Amino acid sequence: MVKLHWMVRLVRIIAILFVFFGCLMVFWYTPFYSNMMVKLLNTFVPVEVNQVAAKSQQNAALSESENLEPGSDLWIARQAYLKLMEQEINSKNTEGMTTLGLRYKALQEKILKEQQEEQDAEEKPMIPLVAEQATSEVSADQSTEAVKALLDLNSEDNKALMDEYLIFLTTYKLKEVKPDSELHAASELVASQVQEDIAIVQNENAEKNKSISQPYAIVVLGGGLTLDKNQKDIIVNPYTKLRLETTLDLEKKVNLPIVLSGVEAPYMQKWLAERGVEAKLLENRSMNTCENTRFSSLLLQKKGGAPTVLLITDRYHMPRTRRLFALNGIETIPVEAPMPTQLTSWQPSQQNYDHSRRANYETLATIRDMLFGSSGCREVP
Structure with a gap:
């Protein structure tokens, strides 16, 4: 067999590759290529x-209205409140619902006051190096597992806070509400909010019964x-x-x-x-x-x-x-x-x-x- 010159072999390989890529380019411009790739991806x-x-x-229990930061104290307080509200709805205790609403308002005010005090304390002058170190530590904790932990009400920290808020919502002594007082007007606003919360809880129960x-x-x-x-x-x-x-x-x-x-x-x-x-x-x-x-x-x-x-x-x-x-x-x-x-x-x-x-x-x-x-x-x- 006559051995082909290397130049001939090279030209032949180049010609084959040229034809191959030419066919591939034509294929790319047809509907068959994209349809094939979609099938492969879906498979x-x-x-x-x-x-x-x-x-x-x-x-x-998807809700469009709630806008609290997940894992925050106010968010956990909201979960505690809705849990007790569900119990009151099941027992049909109308008076208990209004009382619970007033206690929840007091709990919100307590949390906001504590957060404001913490914020005021943090605004004091800090040593730059210490401040930088604290910032880096917070950034390092921003992982996926940390985010999931924030949303886990059964975690040790969240459960302790949840229990604390449940006790507050069931035992806090409300001030006596007199007619024509500011507290009376506030209680009427709370009563109207309670009605909205009842609807939310009932809707959540319906959603929970829905197939996943x-x-x-x-x-x-x-x-x-x-x-x-x-x-x-x-x-x-x-x-x-x-x-x-x-x-x-x-x-x-x-x-x-x-x-x-x-x-x-x-x-x-x-x-x-x-x-x-x-x-x-x-x-x-x-x-x-x-x-x-x-x-x-x-x-x-x-x-x-x-x-x-x-x-x-x-x-x-x-x-x-x-x-x-x-x-x-x-x-x-x-x-x-x-x-x-x-x-x-x-x-x-x-x-x-x-x-x-x-x-x-x-x-x-x-x-x-x-x-x-x-x-x-x-x-x-």
């Missing part, structure tokens, strides 16, 4: 819920912002707009709280409000997908828990986002929003390449997350 990206993280969402597999909220991820035609005003970009349009359609079918996630959240809220839909739950600090899922999960924990949510984003973003939500203890039901450009038929086109490019980005990002973890992802907002 191989795990979305099993982390059961440890899920415990923080199991209360399943049923959704508790709609979570919409922002897709970016852009400038309006006047080149001055900031508005949602086409990706975000299509996700919001999907939200409008879904909101007509299910009556659930809407969570808007991302720095785009205020603009998304405004867009929905202009179309008659109110979204009260905003997570407006996240800068990437990892933070979207982590901060939204913390927000849902803060509001009482949501073990399952309806998730709105595009089809390429969906597998990676569902995995990250699962790691934070939340099961997701995917609701795909369309892309700004639509896939054409089999022939190569620029629109198809836009989809392939998006599929490539999400595939690489998913591989990175699974192998090395998410980069640039803060622990707490």
